[in-house]
Amino acid sequence: MVKVLNMKGSNEPKLINVTEEDGTNIISLKKSPALPTRVRYLITNNNNEKIGTIEKSRSNFSIVNLPEINISINDDKIKLKKDMKELKDIYEIEGSGFSIIGNWFGPTFNITKNEKVIAFVKVEQEELGRSYLADIIDKSNEEQIISILFAVSWLD
Numbered sequence: 001m002v003k004v005l006n007m008k009g010s011n012e013p014k015l016i017n018v019t020e021e022d023g024t025n026i027i028s029l030k031k032s033p034a035l036p037t038r039v040r041y042l043i044t045n046n047n048n049e050k051i052g053t054i055e056k057s058r059s060n061f062s063i064v065n066l067p068e069i070n071i072s073i074n075d076d077k078i079k080l081k082k083d084m085k086e087l088k089d090i091y092e093i094e095g096s097g098f099s100i101i102g103n104w105f106g107p108t109f110n111i112t113k114n115e116k117v118i119a120f121v122k123v124e125q126e127e128l129g130r131s132y133l134a135d136i137i138d139k140s141n142e143e144q145i146i147s148i149l150f151a152v153s154w155l156d
Contacts, residue, residue: 002026002142004132004149016041018146027143029054029150043073043147054147056154069151076144080151091155098144104152105130111145113138119145129153 001021016029025046034040034055043052052073059066068081076096083090091104102109106123111134118138124131132149136142 002134002136002146004134004146004153016150018150027051027146041150043143045143051143052147054150056151067155069154071144071147071151073144073147078144078148078151080148080155082155093148096144098148100148100152104155111148113141113144121149 002018004018014031018026018028020026027046028044028048029041030044032040032042032053037058038055040053040055042050043054045051052071054073055070057068057070059068064084066082066084068079071078071080076098078093078095078098080091080093083092093100097114099112099115100109101112101117106125108123109121110117111119111121116138118136118141120135120137122133122135124133130153132153134145134149136145
């Protein structure tokens with residue numbers, strides 16, 4: 001099981017380490033310089049090799065915040081975005097065959113790739129917001145799953 005903490009409302013830490021329950025490092029996210037309208041993290045594996053980036057673009061239209069998050073990891077390009085239709089928030093994911101089945105904000109949902117479940121996710125309410133506890137079935141997509149959960153926590 002892997003736990004990804006909520007990033008919303010945080011002061012966006014410079015370094016985030018995501019570990020297994022036994023403390024083994026899986027990936028690290030290190031804040032990187034970006035344009036003023038963006039926040040970017042470099043993704044490194046447990047050997048400290050760069051494997052991708054996660055970048056959040058702000059799209060503020062008056063009082064409505066509609067962020068878009070682009071993930072580029074290994075050979076996958078994934079986009080998560082918040083949109084608004086008929087005054088309701090709509091959340092979308094696209095790219096590389098990934099999808100989220102269920103309510104993104106709880107109590108549980110699944111992450112799929114090419115319609116095959118690759119992770120079961122439990123949403124936990126914490127003092128600072130939601131965190132995500134993932135049971136990753138397909139370890140070959142572990143880094144992508146963690147990156148998607150990190151992005152979901154940013155959209156929350």
